[in-house]
Amino acid sequence: MTLKFYNTMTRKKEAFKPLRKGLVRIYSCGPTVYDYAHIGNFRAYMAADLVRRYLKYKGFRVKQVMNITDVDDKTIKGSRKEGIPLAEFTKKYEKAFFEDIDTLNIERVEKYPKATRHIKVMLALVKTLLRKGYAYKARDGVYYSISKFRDYGKLARLEKAQLKAGARVKQDLYDKEHARDFALWKLWDKEDGDVFWVEQFGKEKVKGRPGWHIECSAMSMKYLGKTFDIHTGGIDLIFPHHQNEIAQSEGATGKQFVRYWLHNEHLVIGGEKMSKSLGNFCTLRQLVDKKEKRPPKISHQLGDILDNEHESMVIRYLLLATHYRQKLNLTGTGLKHAKHALDRLREFVANARKGRDGKGVEALVKKAKADFEKSMDDDLNIPEALSVIFEFVRKANRLGAGKKALEQMLDFDKVLGLKLSKAIEWKTPEQAEPGIRKLILKREKLRKDKKFKESDKIRAGLRKKGIVLEDTKKGTGWKRIG
Ligand code: AMP
Numbered sequence: 001m002t003l004k005f006y007n008t009m010t011r012k013k014e015a016f017k018p019l020r021k022g023l024v025r026i027y028s029c030g031p032t033v034y035d036y037a038h039i040g041n042f043r044a045y046m047a048a049d050l051v052r053r054y055l056k057y058k059g060f061r062v063k064q065v066m067n068i069t070d071v072d073d074k075t076i077k078g079s080r081k082e083g084i085p086l087a088e089f090t091k092k093y094e095k096a097f098f099e100d101i102d103t104l105n106i107e108r109v110e111k112y113p114k115a116t117r118h119i120k121v122m123l124a125l126v127k128t129l130l131r132k133g134y135a136y137k138a139r140d141g142v143y144y145s146i147s148k149f150r151d152y153g154k155l156a157r158l159e160k161a162q163l164k165a166g167a168r169v170k171q172d173l174y175d176k177e178h179a180r181d182f183a184l185w186k187l188w189d190k191e192d193g194d195v196f197w198v199e200q201f202g203k204e205k206v207k208g209r210p211g212w213h214i215e216c217s218a219m220s221m222k223y224l225g226k227t228f229d230i231h232t233g234g235i236d237l238i239f240p241h242h243q244n245e246i247a248q249s250e251g252a253t254g255k256q257f258v259r260y261w262l263h264n265e266h267l268v269i270g271g272e273k274m275s276k277s278l279g280n281f282c283t284l285r286q287l288v289d290k291k292e293k294r295p296p297k298i299s300h301q302l303g304d305i306l307d308n309e310h311e312s313m314v315i316r317y318l319l320l321a322t323h324y325r326q327k328l329n330l331t332g333t334g335l336k337h338a339k340h341a342l343d344r345l346r347e348f349v350a351n352a353r354k355g356r357d358g359k360g361v362e363a364l365v366k367k368a369k370a371d372f373e374k375s376m377d378d379d380l381n382i383p384e385a386l387s388v389i390f391e392f393v394r395k396a397n398r399l400g401a402g403k404k405a406l407e408q409m410l411d412f413d414k415v416l417g418l419k420l421s422k423a424i425e426w427k428t429p430e431q432a433e434p435g436i437r438k439l440i441l442k443r444e445k446l447r448k449d450k451k452f453k454e455s456d457k458i459r460a461g462l463r464k465k466g467i468v469l470e471d472t473k474k475g476t477g478w479k480r481i482g
């Protein structure tokens with residue numbers, strides 16, 4: 001079977017073939033570093049990670065670029081509020097972003113260009129668009145004239161009539177020609193403080209900064225070329241962001257910008273999109289560490305979830321297991337299922353390490369591999385691929401799982417990224433050295449007496465020594481990590 005992706009541009013599943021044989025060039029819209037990313041944002045980065053991992057699994061080389069937006073209204077506002085330079089402010093959140101993607105075992109992409117380091121490329125693009133008549137100068141900046149771009153609205157499937165509705169309204173605030181015209185370059189105003197770049201437009205030298213859309217056009221084409229294979233992002237970016245990227249890039253180059261547009265659906269909570277503006281969000285840190293401060297406004301669903309500490313690979317599993325084009329509802333039950341599923345995979349790996357492949361395992365491995373690829377080739381149908389894996393686990397357990405079964409599972413894990421190779425068996429307290437055993441048993445007793453504060457303290461102490469605990473019906477298990 002050939003690999004197919006659902007292309008938002010055509011609203012169809014299409015066979016995937018990169019422009020250059022063997023190499024796939026991908027651009028993924030990245031974070032604006034003004035705060036910690038919320039878990040919904042990580043759904044988008046996880047989707048991009050799955051695309052990347054599966055292409056690599058299929059034998060492609062991947063060159064992937066993700067932008068870091070370190071200048072915009074929000075970053076400027078944040079740095080001014082804290083009274084520190086913009087670069088110092090954004091550095092903190094950029095660092096947090098990389099820590100978070102490592103926590104989720106999201107692979108680092110080849111390049112993370114920062115907007116503030118690419119002002120020259122952006123300006124060159126703005127000037128090309130002015131020269132070609134796609135852009136015009138207004139009182140407060142340079143704007144893109146959407147009526148000049150014939151295919152404007154094609155990606156978002158906007159009717160021409162919809163776009164015309166706001167035509168030719170001179171807005172006081174922006175002084176632009178069309179309500180949907182967007183800023184390529186914004187002239188300085190006092191809200192920008194000391195954040196500006198000086199540039200010559202015509203006769204004048206003026207202070208200003210780039211618009212958000214131009215950043216992605218300029219940086220993607222700089223590193224990936226005028227035409228590249230895949231562009232990813234959440235569905236909320238289809239319009240206007242990606243539509244504007246197309247208008248800018250294709251207006252400037254006259255060439256097709258992106259060949260396959262892949263968009264992930266949202267992570268929702270209680271049916272609503274998780275977002276900063278609605279206040280119904282939590283960060284990865286809040287999920288993995290109970291001590292992290294809770295968000296100020298909190299729904300009861302979120303409250304229940306944050307009452308527990310969740311292991312990072314359980315969160316990865318949860319974000320991974322729903323098809324990227326389907327909504328994912330974040331619930332406590334969903335997290336429990338994810339944990340249970342992950343435990344089964346880990347148990348399988350731990351047992352297969354000690355076991356022997358039974359008769360028929362070789363054929364089973366072959367079939368599981370073929371079925372897994374068939375599912376993933378179909379626009380990354382991960383729910384189906386996971387059910388193939390669990391069927392494999394069930395049958396291999398029955399036949400006897402050893403080296404061959406283990407190798408296959410670890411091969412699947414190149415795509416899943418659940419760190420299954422680290423899975424080792426849980427040990428009983430009796431198998432621990434006396435000092436550790438005493439602590440484990442003491443904690444068990446405290447838990448029975450419902451003295452959770454004290455029992456949590458022991459758990460945290462053991463974790464510092466590299467020992468993690470797992471409470472099961474059979475009692476407490478432990479293992480050494482790291
Ligand atoms: P932003 O920082 O808002 O530009 O978002 C960064 C990425 O996260 C974009 O690809 C968004 O589409 C995506 N995103 C934002 N909110 C969600 C959500 N609730 N679920 C899935 N993806 C999201």
Ligand code: ZN
Nearest residue numbers: 029030216241
């Ligand atoms: Zn972008």
